[in-house]
Amino acid sequence: MNATLTARTQSRRTLRNQRGMSLVETVVALGLFALTAATMGDFLVSQAQQSSSSYLDTVAYDLAVYSLESMRGLHYADMAADSRTVDEGGVTFTVSTDVQPDTPSSGLKTVNAQVSWNEPSGPKSVSVATIYTEIAPL
Numbered sequence: 001m002n003a004t005l006t007a008r009t010q011s012r013r014t015l016r017n018q019r020g021m022s023l024v025e026t027v028v029a030l031g032l033f034a035l036t037a038a039t040m041g042d043f044l045v046s047q048a049q050q051s052s053s054s055y056l057d058t059v060a061y062d063l064a065v066y067s068l069e070s071m072r073g074l075h076y077a078d079m080a081a082d083s084r085t086v087d088e089g090g091v092t093f094t095v096s097t098d099v100q101p102d103t104p105s106s107g108l109k110t111v112n113a114q115v116s117w118n119e120p121s122g123p124k125s126v127s128v129a130t131i132y133t134e135i136a137p138l
Helices: 002-017 023-072
Strands: 082-088 091-101 108-119 122-133
Touching: 023 082, 023 091, 023 108, 023 122
Parallel strands: none
Antiparallel strands: 082 091, 091 108, 108 122
16 A cells, blocks of 8 residues: 555656646746847847948949049039939939039049938938049140
């Protein structure tokens, strides 16, 4: 009889140890998962916005450099201010080129290309400048 009682006690202890997770443990685990998922969600949204903004900055600098290079292809006397809009990836960029003759000294032109656009975070702009001179044939 003593052996049967010992076998039943061990059987109950084994069942008690194998019952699984309690409701409290499950709720705590789900709470930790929800907190982690919410934090990662905010992080991923922030990274997507930053990536989009960086891409638009790159496009704007590319447009500014293209405008300056187009100006380089003109004769020195034909360099003049210009303004245009460019649609790229659903965003409208305004490209303005300003030419200042005899700046910083006589015989030189300072050309400034400014690109502006609107992002969800607000308006942004970039500016690139260079100096051109007339090369006279010998």
